[in-house]
Amino acid sequence: MNSQNQTNGQKPLLEGQNVSKYFGGLAALNGVDFALYRGEIAGLIGPNGSGKTTLFDCLSRVQDISEGHVFFKGVEITRKKPYQVAHMGLARTFQVIRVYRKLTVLENMLLSRQWRGESLFNQLRPSHPDTEERASQLIEFLLLDQLIDEHAGNLSGGQQRLLELGMALMPDPDLILLDEATSGINPTLIETIKDRIRQLNREQGKTFLLVEHNIQFIADMCTRVFVLNYGEKLAEGTPDEIVKNDAVIEAYFGA
Amino acid sequence: MNLSDLILQAVINGILIGGFYAVMMLGFSVIWGVMGVINLAHGEFLMVGAYLTWVLNRQYGIDPFIALIVVLPAMFLLGYIFQRILINRIIERPFLIALLVTYGLSVAMASTVKLIYKADPRVTDTALTGFWNLSDGVGIPATKFYILIAALIMMAGLYLFLQYTRLGKSIRAAAQNKEAARMVGIEIGQVYAITFAICIALTGAAGALISPTTSIFPFMGPVLTLKAFAITAMAGLGNIPGALMGGIILGLVENLIATLVPGVGSNLGITSSFILLVVVLVTRPQGLFGGLKPAEAR
């Protein structure tokens, strides 16, 4: 379907123009251009330190973008605050798991609801039943319903990743950035995660951008793959194109 | 004595007191840098050092500067003991715990000293007095100059120690990265104890140095702790050149404002230094001069 998207010239959901990030002297990102279209599952790969997570941080505005522009739904978000970007419907997970360890699974989910247009005053009441409803549905959907009142800190790494995925889905975003969604997770769970992602993409047309070391995962899931190396975009294309690409092979295996 | 002379004198005072500030806060800053403990009992350790000096000075007529020979090791031991029985328990715990425990320690120490020596203010006598007149009335107070020298020597000593000795290196290693330090077989507990002991020795020495210039009394600690706090935050943790810079900056700011703004006396001196601190913190949380370790919340 994404092929059509590109052919009928639909505006990209997320677009980066010449995105660059410098730490002091060295460039973590150097003029990266990319476009992401509604309803696709794209992959972002590259050797360690190639700037994948930095790119995510820039997109979700945790880190300032030194140069270039980022557009989300046609709106420039280059200088927006993280929470504003989140309000616009961009959610992400983290390579280093970020859950509220001292809060229960349910509370974690409730806190990740859509906050757009909520005045502080409205928040001076307990969570809305609908929010709780949605939260418990998602928790079920992610097979965490036994742990719903468990402190997030007590969950296993894999369960925490699922919880993070849930927290990312909670505000019903249009685009979800998954950072190392499968690292340190046992294979069966990986399959679960795959199913969930596919299901969401199929049924709700959610767009995904995955950062992965696990090439197999990428190959299975993605229709398009970007390859970063030393902060520059090395290649872009379908998974099989990428695995055949010499530059990529060199970058990975230094052959 | 015209305005320029006045400013000159203020600058001299500022630099001299700055030297003292530097050596006074160095222990505080290194302890914070190496073991992440914010020692609110810092001023009290200084006070103990000062009282020890006073006893030596009054009972045995030992000059404060010579008393250092005794004060340093005595405070070293004191520091070592305190680290082993108390500070050990608060390392690597939320900083709030360290703050409260050391605060409790400060209260206990001050009141104990008050119990032994009463609350009367004391002062020591040194042979190194005088005033070297440069131009009409402007000059260098000798005692404070010698204090500055002593301070510089001690700081240089600590610097060399940290840079070149094996122990010093392992202390820096521990500050940079505990785990790695453990891996390469550094006995971290011992390193911490020695570090703390050295810092307290230094602090006690600072007490000895200040004793002839101002009155010492059991409750003199908190003000100094505050200043150590301020300078550390400005200078960066455990950064010796930074400490000197920070100390002198604070000294200059205090003196210039107090000397040049009419009517406000030295009230604004302190205020301004703290406003300066807040500004520095907000604009440059890692401190002005970097430091032993990246200044992140512990």
Add this chain to the structure above:
Amino acid sequence: MKRGIKVFTIMALLALVFSLLPGQTLAQEVTCDSEVVVQADDWLSKIAEKFYGDVLAFPAIAQATNAVAADDESYTTIENVDLIEVGWKLCVPSTADAEAMLNRSIGAAMAEVEFDGIIRIGAAVSETGSLAQAGEDTREGYDLWVDFVNHEYGGIQVGDQRYGVEIIYYDDESDADTAANLVERLISEDQVQFMFGPYSSGLTMSTSAVAEQHNIIFIEGNGSSETLFERGFQNLFATLTPASFYTRSAMDLFAASGVQTVAIAYEDEPFSASVLAGTQIWAEELGMEVLAVETYPRGATVAEIDPIVTKLKALNADVFVGGGHLNDGIAFVRSAKSLEYCPQAMVLTAGPNFPEFAEELGADAENVLGPTQWEATMGWVGAYLGTPGEYDRRYQAMFNSVPTYQSAESTAVGLALHAAIEAAGSMETDAVRQALRDLDIVTFYGPINFDDTGKNVAKPMASGQIQDGVFTVVAPSDAAVADFKFEPLSWCDG
């Protein structure tokens, strides 16, 4: 490195041993006739009563207990004879021993002094905190008066009855909240009939308000800030000369010596502030010019004082007047010396009159002037405690330390109450208040005569100068014992 630590350790231990030398007391040989364990609401005089039939013999018990406590852990050392705790084990010597200790015959004494009751007086003084040291002086002053009334004067005469006195102390920790609360407690729980003041104007501020509210007479000798008396309180009386008069006599001296200009710098807290406010007034009256008025914060160290001294040095006024308490007084002299600040004369509002001042500063203290409420050398001949000299001896015998004027004015507080009650012939607040208003007596401390606001307007404030290491009264002429030396400070060449 390990050996290094060992060497350090040994030296360090030595040093620590040195540092712990002071504070040793010799225990004299005492045999306990019997021993008691303190019960709830016991106090020493009560126990004394029980064993000797003499309320006033309690010092013997305290002395004996302390003596044995020195080498027997099971006994408790009594820090403060007015405060003993349940469960303490006390040593009660035989009557003979007790008489030996008090060197007077007990029981016999009782024959003449049989109290018809005890007047309970409350006082919150600072045992700890920033004001601890002056607080101690205050308390010792009160204790001396209590000792005098109970053991010598034989109780306060009210009509045809004689009352002993007892002061209940609490520690206000130099903290206003605590002080106020303690006064509340003294008045409404311990049911004291009269209140004595704490040390410092700040604490007197909050405590006197409480007493006023309860309509309890509140006499104080250590809060001289003018603001105290501008609140229209009925029950507040102060024996000491108000702060604004502190430097009066010194200023007169300067005027006589042809001083033209004055520089002022003071610790920014109520007492010093009013002293220096007064100084400005006198300076103008006497036609002197005030070149600068500077302030420095409380608890100032060399860091805060150096800039001030530098500034004043530049202005180069004839004399310097300033200071606040003993701490910054000492710091100021040292700072002035180190920067060679040489006014023709230096007046420190508090400091020179403390023995510690000359003691600590040695030669540097020479020629420094300071106001004093009272000195042992003064010429007053008073009712009750006799001359200042006699008071001095009595005080030294009791506390083996030299009395400061804080102690003297505190004792005077007691005497004022004493005189007023006897004059009123009653202990009713209104009667006593009236008696206090009418009071016009001369004591060892000087004349006491309160105006409507409760200030003691009768007593002049003296000025003293450190001469040959001794604080010597040099003004006013009727109190002076030596001439004012208008000579340069020790670190200045004339």
Add this chain to the structure above:
Amino acid sequence: MATLTLTWQRLHLGRWGLLFVVLLLVAVPLPQFFAPERNLVTDSLLFSLTQMFILITLASNWNLTGGLTGYVDFGHAVFFGVGAYGTGILMGQPGWEPWPEALTLWSFWPAMLVGGIVAAVFAVLLGSATLRLKGPYFSIAMLGTFVAMRELVRVVRPLTGGGLGMTLPPYLNRPLFYYLTLTLAGLVVALMWWIRRTEFGSTLIAIREDEVGAEMRGINTTLHKITAFWIAAFLSGLVGGIWAYQNAYIDPDVVFLPNRTVDMVMMTMLGGLGTVAGPVIGAATIYWLRDVVWSNLLLFHQIAEGILLIIIVLGAPEGIMGVLGDRSATSLPRLWRKWFPSTSSESEQPA
């Protein structure tokens, strides 16, 4: 009975809530037993309780920023001070030309209220700068602000009377202050309890747990932090005003008392950081402890207090609530491990 328990559960009060309500029921009629001659409830008792309520209020306020939001504020007393001086200046009559006549000789209630508002505004301005700092740096910055304010008050002599301080019309109606502070304490605790249950409360905890995460999940952390900050400041400002009026006299040293902040922290710690009941229990405990300690060991009480603090903090970092909370806290070996962690163990997680 059954229905009652049901409604009870619906209130989500929990056992501490119950205790709180019971205490309130006891406290309210207390002054009615006021009978000095019978010495049942004396002025002194009322005054002590008043001070205790003040401490409870302050501790709870501190807990809002320090406990829930995780921003350890070592200068919170500055808002108390601003409130106190705000009230003092409005009630007094500073002889200073530029100061408008309209802003003098107010009566207590409006003065107190405005004092609180001033404190809140000050908090918003201050917070927008200092709340960017993390961990101890925030603490230092606030400590610095505290000291700076104290000295500034000295310097603005014509308005504040400088070191001379200023006197307020003395009005020592203990029952009044008792009820006033009781009400305030009650309100504050109720507010904390409510906030803790609301989304706002959870977002604060989220900020404490992981600020970046919270921000990225759509929470406007800055706004929430500052809100919590000024709410606490406002309440502390009110307390300051009350205190000033009750003490009838203010000067920089009695108002800007460093120990005041430390007390708040200490009490919250003892009770339990970030819990609603914690500050209340902590404040009450320490206040009465002090009462006992200071009246019995005159010379040693400060030493005792210092050591006590150390023991509390090392012994029970989660405070009384924590100890009551986890059952295993009573198992000795665990306590031993908790109290004497060997330095080489990574057991403790950072704040």
